Amino acid sequence: MNAFELSKQAVIDGREARKKGEMPRLSEDEKKALLSRYHPDLKEEAYTTIRIGVNKGQKTVHEVVRLLEGESPLAENPPDLTPKHQVDVLVIGGGGAGASAALMAQSAGSKVLMSTKLRLGDSNTVMAEGGMQVAISPEDSPVRHFLDTLKGGQMANDRTLLKTLVSEGPANAKWLMDLGVMFDREEDGNLSIRSGGGSSLPRLLRCKDYTGLELMRVLKDAVLNEDIEILEFSPVIEFLTDGNGTCTGAVLKDLDTDKRIVVQAKTVILATGGIGRLHIQGFPTSNHYGATGDGLVLSYRAGAELKFQDTFQYHPTGSIFPEAMAGLLVTEAIRSVGAQLLNVKGERFVYELETRDAVASAVIRECEEGRGVETPAGRKGVWLDMPLVDVLHGEGTLADHFPNMLRQFSRYDIDITKAPVLIYPTLHYQNGGVKIDVEGESTLKNLFVAGEASGGIHGRNRLMGNSLLDIVVYGRRAGVAAAKRASALGFCPLTLKHLEDFKTQKKAAGVVSETVSPILFPDYVNKG
Amino acid sequence: MIISRSVAITLDGEAHQVPEAITIIQAMWHLGRSMEKNIGCLGGACGACVVVTRLPGQMLPHTALACQMMVAEGLNVSFLQGDPSQKALAPLPAESPSRETVFQYYPETKRCVACGACTTACPQKIDVMAGVREMMMGDLAVVAERFTTCVSCDLCAVVCESRIRPYRMGLYARRLAGAFHPQKPLQLLNRIEEIASDKFKAEWEDVMQVGKNV
Numbered sequence: 001m002n003a004f005e006l007s008k009q010a011v012i013d014g015r016e017a018r019k020k021g022e023m024p025r026l027s028e029d030e031k032k033a034l035l036s037r038y039h040p041d042l043k044e045e046a047y048t049t050i051r052i053g054v055n056k057g058q059k060t061v062h063e064v065v066r067l068l069e070g071e072s073p074l075a076e077n078p079p080d081l082t083p084k085h086q087v088d089v090l091v092i093g094g095g096g097a098g099a100s101a102a103l104m105a106q107s108a109g110s111k112v113l114m115s116t117k118l119r120l121g122d123s124n125t126v127m128a129e130g131g132m133q134v135a136i137s138p139e140d141s142p143v144r145h146f147l148d149t150l151k152g153g154q155m156a157n158d159r160t161l162l163k164t165l166v167s168e169g170p171a172n173a174k175w176l177m178d179l180g181v182m183f184d185r186e187e188d189g190n191l192s193i194r195s196g197g198g199s200s201l202p203r204l205l206r207c208k209d210y211t212g213l214e215l216m217r218v219l220k221d222a223v224l225n226e227d228i229e230i231l232e233f234s235p236v237i238e239f240l241t242d243g244n245g246t247c248t249g250a251v252l253k254d255l256d257t258d259k260r261i262v263v264q265a266k267t268v269i270l271a272t273g274g275i276g277r278l279h280i281q282g283f284p285t286s287n288h289y290g291a292t293g294d295g296l297v298l299s300y301r302a303g304a305e306l307k308f309q310d311t312f313q314y315h316p317t318g319s320i321f322p323e324a325m326a327g328l329l330v331t332e333a334i335r336s337v338g339a340q341l342l343n344v345k346g347e348r349f350v351y352e353l354e355t356r357d358a359v360a361s362a363v364i365r366e367c368e369e370g371r372g373v374e375t376p377a378g379r380k381g382v383w384l385d386m387p388l389v390d391v392l393h394g395e396g397t398l399a400d401h402f403p404n405m406l407r408q409f410s411r412y413d414i415d416i417t418k419a420p421v422l423i424y425p426t427l428h429y430q431n432g433g434v435k436i437d438v439e440g441e442s443t444l445k446n447l448f449v450a451g452e453a454s455g456g457i458h459g460r461n462r463l464m465g466n467s468l469l470d471i472v473v474y475g476r477r478a479g480v481a482a483a484k485r486a487s488a489l490g491f492c493p494l495t496l497k498h499l500e501d502f503k504t505q506k507k508a509a510g511v512v513s514e515t516v517s518p519i520l521f522p523d524y525v526n527k528g
Numbered sequence: 529m530i531i532s533r534s535v536a537i538t539l540d541g542e543a544h545q546v547p548e549a550i551t552i553i554q555a556m557w558h559l560g561r562s563m564e565k566n567i568g569c570l571g572g573a574c575g576a577c578v579v580v581t582r583l584p585g586q587m588l589p590h591t592a593l594a595c596q597m598m599v600a601e602g603l604n605v606s607f608l609q610g611d612p613s614q615k616a617l618a619p620l621p622a623e624s625p626s627r628e629t630v631f632q633y634y635p636e637t638k639r640c641v642a643c644g645a646c647t648t649a650c651p652q653k654i655d656v657m658a659g660v661r662e663m664m665m666g667d668l669a670v671v672a673e674r675f676t677t678c679v680s681c682d683l684c685a686v687v688c689e690s691r692i693r694p695y696r697m698g699l700y701a702r703r704l705a706g707a708f709h710p711q712k713p714l715q716l717l718n719r720i721e722e723i724a725s726d727k728f729k730a731e732w733e734d735v736m737q738v739g740k741n742v
Contacts, residue, residue, distance in 0.1 A: 118567070118568055118576065119568065119574075119576060121574065121680075122568040122569065122574050122576060123569075123574075124569075126568075126569055126573045126574050127569050127571045127573050127574075134716070135719065136713075136715045136716045136719050137715060138715065138718075141728060141731070142719075142723065142728060143728050143731045143732060143735050146735060147735065147738065150738065150739070155739045159736055163732065163736065167723055167728075170716055170719045170720045170723060171720050171723070173716060174716060174717075174720060177706060177707070177709075177713070178707055179620075179703065179706075179707065180620065180702060180703025180704065180705075180706035180707040181706055182672065182676075182702060182705065182706040182709075185709075185711065185713070188711070188714075189709075189710075189711025189712055189713060189714065190713055190714060190715045190716070191713050191715065191716055207676070208676060208677075210573075210676065210677060212573075213573050213679065217678075217680055217699055218699075218702075218703060218706075221615075221618075221699055221700070221703065224615045225615075225617050225618065225619055233564070233565065255564050255565075286571070288568060288569040288570060288571070288574070289563075289567050289568060289569070289570055322549065323549060323550070324549060324550055324551045324554065324598055328570075328571055329571070403676075403677055404572075404573075404677065407572075407652070407653070407677075408571075408572055408596070411572075411596050411597070412598070521562065521563075521564065523562075524554075524557040525557050525560055525561070525562050526557060526558045526559070526560055527560075
């Protein structure tokens, strides 16, 4: 048996003895020390200073700065700005936030156009597995949800945004259920709840381990029932402004023909998600193919302020073996029902339901200090012992509650009811984004931002289950607010003047960029 | 680091060498295709990357998700376009639904000849045909449960000779079963009530200041 197989056997052999063991929780000081030494957000050499724009002088990772300081695809060849579409509300992005926003704006009487890079529904929403946090149990309360989230966010969260998020959670869960979303239930009809990392009480609503898929397919079906025009395969490549701090539309790119599509809109809702496909610091990612930070880049270029643009979530348990599954998420919910993390010697090394930043840091520590397991492809990671779930809760639990996990691994002949799997942190979420107010409006007038593209709600680390809640609560809020604003407005001039301003700033700061951004897709193509 | 060996695959009729132990999508990148269509979540949840595949010696083709299937020696691959049919405008009814509610928008469901092609095609291994037959029996909750893991890849509709669109019918059955669930989620409803009546007002005043000015 090689070292890999020996280590796996040690995990299997030790399972019975480990099953009742308690792991001490980290004290605040221990957590701080762990993060400062091992969390990728605190790796100085990964960061650089932003030299232009509203957040000038602040830092973020090289991969993001490169794009923020990039050239517009329209810089060389500005299109004729005669609009092809004139609408009240333009919704950019076809995930959960965009769909929620579009539904609300349309029902408020607005003429809505949606544009998406891929198809409606192709998003990170569809991949969210674990659940949606809503404080429903009698012991729980929105206040408690607020405090857990604040603590998890390193006390940095925008409190007004957060209070609204948790207070409107229950009503938004009801809205989803009225649309036909099926959350798992208890015998008595109450919604079933489960624990998540960093939460002091169980409050995750879920649909098995397909919660995001369930939300997305219902929202998508609801959108398709409405009179909402949808342009698929048409990503945004530049905003249009009145030249004076107000967003007035956008330029889209038709991926089939490479033609530009000019949209004039009274208000714009940006819901383009995150940055996983930038592979920050070389991390694999759990994100969908289109997650290339387009929203950050375009909002910034048009003059919107960013918030917490320097902090990212590395989900502790991304699969690393087999190589074809690298980066793919193993849901945190599986740890909340007892799956344990083990190093090469088969020893536990962290309480599995610490917040994601802490668990990820502990995994990185084990690997950096020589207690990781090496895969045949040269990746290092630690074991996640999922069969323990069936040992603790009875045979069939994994199959009943985690059909997605079971199927994904079985496609590569790994039976998660028998064997542990290898994991390492995977780039999962941008904690920050475009700064918004409680109506979802950015600092660029008439540009509303919802979901992962926005920043402030989650502080410097998001808790599990708060993202699905965020996209619905703030997607809907943005939809309502953008529709209301649009109803009182006429169309405003379409200009690319912000590009000139940006150019002037770049010249003054001596910034020379060879990058055209947004990049729209990661470049994985073999050039050989 | 192990240097991987290569395998021969056939893509749309043309032969290529690609490294072994990679997915079909990764093989596309290896072959210089940038992939802006037939691609989505890369995690087996969005149904964008449906392929029809055949191995040497197999008479019948198989269907799969290209982000979830590894290449193999002799594998023959073609990407499929999804179901182009117009989705029926199927709103949720005001009154409690029955199977007639589903048939109103998806009447072709009744034409099932039980050939089983949909079940064979499903990459999620859902017994789709059973779901269609269950719909004919009229138990929405059973149908809803059946389609829990559906990724709407459309393959069941593409292969159906009777032009049934099981994935759309199944999703509509789920929406009906969800929206008209026979039990009330009392805890959720109570909490909504409590928030509406400002029950947590005093707590909020303290909490909004937590950790500030210390």
